[in-house]
Amino acid sequence: MHNSDYFTLFIVVLSAVALALRLTSQASVEVRRGIVAIGSTIVYYGFDPHGLPICLGLVAINWVLGRAIVLSPDHRKSTLLVCGLTLDLGLLAAYKYLGAIIAGLGPTYSVELGLGFPIGLSFIIFRLVSYLVDAHAGGEVARSPLDLLCYALFFPAILCGPLIRYEAMMSQDRLGRTTSVDWSVGLALIGIGMFKNLMISPAIAAVADKVFVPWLAKQPIPMTGAWIGMIAYGFQVYFDFSGYSDAAIGVARLLGVELPANFHSPFKARSMVDFWQRWHVSLTRFLTIYVYNTVTLTMARKIGAKASAVKQFVWRIAYPTTLVMFLMGIWHGDHLTFAMFGLYHGALLVVNHAWRSFGGRYRKAALASDWWPTVALGLTFLAVAAGWAIFRASNPGRAFAMLGTLLGRSEWTGATLASSAWPSHPADPLLTTGGAMPITVADIALLLALFLIVWVLPNSNQILSRFNPVFEGGGYPKIAPSTEALKLSLSPAWALSVSCLLVWSVVAFLSNDRAALLYFHF
Numbered sequence: 001m002h003n004s005d006y007f008t009l010f011i012v013v014l015s016a017v018a019l020a021l022r023l024t025s026q027a028s029v030e031v032r033r034g035i036v037a038i039g040s041t042i043v044y045y046g047f048d049p050h051g052l053p054i055c056l057g058l059v060a061i062n063w064v065l066g067r068a069i070v071l072s073p074d075h076r077k078s079t080l081l082v083c084g085l086t087l088d089l090g091l092l093a094a095y096k097y098l099g100a101i102i103a104g105l106g107p108t109y110s111v112e113l114g115l116g117f118p119i120g121l122s123f124i125i126f127r128l129v130s131y132l133v134d135a136h137a138g139g140e141v142a143r144s145p146l147d148l149l150c151y152a153l154f155f156p157a158i159l160c161g162p163l164i165r166y167e168a169m170m171s172q173d174r175l176g177r178t179t180s181v182d183w184s185v186g187l188a189l190i191g192i193g194m195f196k197n198l199m200i201s202p203a204i205a206a207v208a209d210k211v212f213v214p215w216l217a218k219q220p221i222p223m224t225g226a227w228i229g230m231i232a233y234g235f236q237v238y239f240d241f242s243g244y245s246d247a248a249i250g251v252a253r254l255l256g257v258e259l260p261a262n263f264h265s266p267f268k269a270r271s272m273v274d275f276w277q278r279w280h281v282s283l284t285r286f287l288t289i290y291v292y293n294t295v296t297l298t299m300a301r302k303i304g305a306k307a308s309a310v311k312q313f314v315w316r317i318a319y320p321t322t323l324v325m326f327l328m329g330i331w332h333g334d335h336l337t338f339a340m341f342g343l344y345h346g347a348l349l350v351v352n353h354a355w356r357s358f359g360g361r362y363r364k365a366a367l368a369s370d371w372w373p374t375v376a377l378g379l380t381f382l383a384v385a386a387g388w389a390i391f392r393a394s395n396p397g398r399a400f401a402m403l404g405t406l407l408g409r410s411e412w413t414g415a416t417l418a419s420s421a422w423p424s425h426p427a428d429p430l431l432t433t434g435g436a437m438p439i440t441v442a443d444i445a446l447l448l449a450l451f452l453i454v455w456v457l458p459n460s461n462q463i464l465s466r467f468n469p470v471f472e473g474g475g476y477p478k479i480a481p482s483t484e485a486l487k488l489s490l491s492p493a494w495a496l497s498v499s500c501l502l503v504w505s506v507v508a509f510l511s512n513d514r515a516a517l518l519y520f521h522f
Contacts, residue, residue, distance in 0.1 A: 007509060013039050013155070018254060019178025029141065032175045033150040036255065036504050040155040044119075051118025054091075059152050063145045066135045077136055084132045090123045097334045120158045122331065126286055127152050131166045133290055135364065140167045147462045156251035160244050162262040163282035175257040182253050184498075185467045188216045189250030194461045194480040194505030197243030201236050204450060207443045208232035212392060215402060228403040228439060228447070230385040233392055235450050238266070241280070246460050249470060258471035261461050261479060267384075267454040270376035272345070272352040275384060281477055287324045289475075295320040309357070317353050322346040332391075337399050342389045348383055376456075 017039035024031055045052050064282050069077050095117050118124075132150070135141045142148035191241050211229025215221050245262035246311040252259045269275035276284050299315040307315075322343065329342020355363060366372045393399035437510055461469050461479045465513070472478045 034146045036147045037150040043155040048119045063148045066141045081136045157248045171402040178256045186250040186253035191501030193243040193246030196239045198508040201240040205236045260476040261470040272348040
């Protein structure tokens with residue numbers, strides 16, 4: 001299918017579901033959930049007809065298990081939970097890693113598995129895992145399979161989240177009972193999200209490719225060019241993924257459902273802990289609740305309260321943090337570089353926690369100084385940027401090579417000016433990067449403009465903060481309001497701006513043959 005086909009299918013189903021919900025706004029919530037479940041099934045079938053039976057089977061089995069957990073005596077609840085988690089996570093592991101494991105055994109064991117990865121399977125399974133764990137803890141369970149289907153395959157967020165717990169989503173009673181404010185906020189988020197994803201992300205991707213294409217071809221890269229490439233790629237991932245998240249939250253709002261924020265200006269973070277509280281917030285929260293907290297509690301019971309401060313830190317902070325980030329890394333795929341990426345961020349988080357725990361008077365002095373916020377912002381940004389070298393690399397060797405270049409340890413560490421004279425036109429080359437496409441003045445100008453956006457301007461949720469655009473509370477982040485001057489208001493100028501964004505982005509989408517978002521690969 002082409003982009004125009006996907007767009008037509010999505011718009012037709014969205015319109016039909018919104019109309020059906022409007023006509024049944026006074027009906028029971030079960031009826032309205034059933035409408036959304038049917039619409040979600042149709043959308044999923046249009047995107048991935050071969051993956052739909054897998055997802056429907058998972059939903060049916062998990063619904064049965066959830067009911068069984070609630071109705072069973074206490075001594076059987078844990079057994080049922082283990083069975084459900086083994087099924088869900090085992091299936092996800094098989095799809096993600098079995099092919100790579102068999103290939104690693106050598107040609108003798110090589111077979112063609114034919115396991116086409118169903119779209120959105122990672123997010124669907126994470127929703128079902130949280131559903132079962134919460135049911136085991138006494139949380140709300142689905143009354144019917146359609147209720148669970150509405151939650152697990154909710155089509156606005158089926159591909160890349162945001163993740164939300166069953167009770168937090170299904171306890172909302174405004175499904176189909178939308179107002180003009182809901183539609184205004186929803187369309188604004190869709191317009192902003194599509195613009196970020198379809199206009200900004202591809203533009204900065206072209207800059208990143210000027211570095212990564214020669215790098216992947218094992219050509220030498222200048223240190224300055226390497227840093228430009230890492231920063232550009234980080235912006236590409238951010239605007240691609242956060243753009244999708246904004247659009248997903250906006251579409252859900254059109255149906256009367258509030259989803260939590262998935263990004264909250266992550267490049268404004270002044271520590272690695274702060275960064276992961278702002279980046280892919282729903283996944284971070286999922287891993288914190290269901291992995292980190294569980295491991296920390298287990299370790300606390302095991303080592304006791306009388307252990308030394310260092311031992312407490314190692315087993316109650318460093319170990320759970322490293323484990324969680326390792327899992328986060330391999331969740332992205334079966335390449336060894338993804339595991340390295342997770343361990344890299346795990347190490348940075350451990351250092352950050354150690355600074356908090358043992359920094360003492362040095363940390364207090366730094367926090368009291370005027371220069372620390374700026375230094376902390378810069379150090380955090382550079383640490384995150386360097387990590388993209390691991391994330392983008394095809395193998396560990398290429399990752400270490402690029403990290404060495406970033407540190408100036410390569411055969412070519414200085415940026416080479418393309419000309420001795422200052423460029424007179426934005427398209428004139430400024431720096432060579434080892435490839436056929438040099439960095440231009442326009443490329444640098446684009447990077448500077450994006451720095452302004454991510455460091456100075458409010459994010460989309462802050463701009464719309466007076467309308468409460470996202471689900472808050474219950475452990476989900478609260479959005480700090482923007483200054484009054486940068487808040488959107490319902491006015492003709494606002495409506496015209498949003499309309500232009502929507503039209504511009506739709507035209508870009510229909511004229512672009514991109515098969516999927518960048519983050520769909522993970």
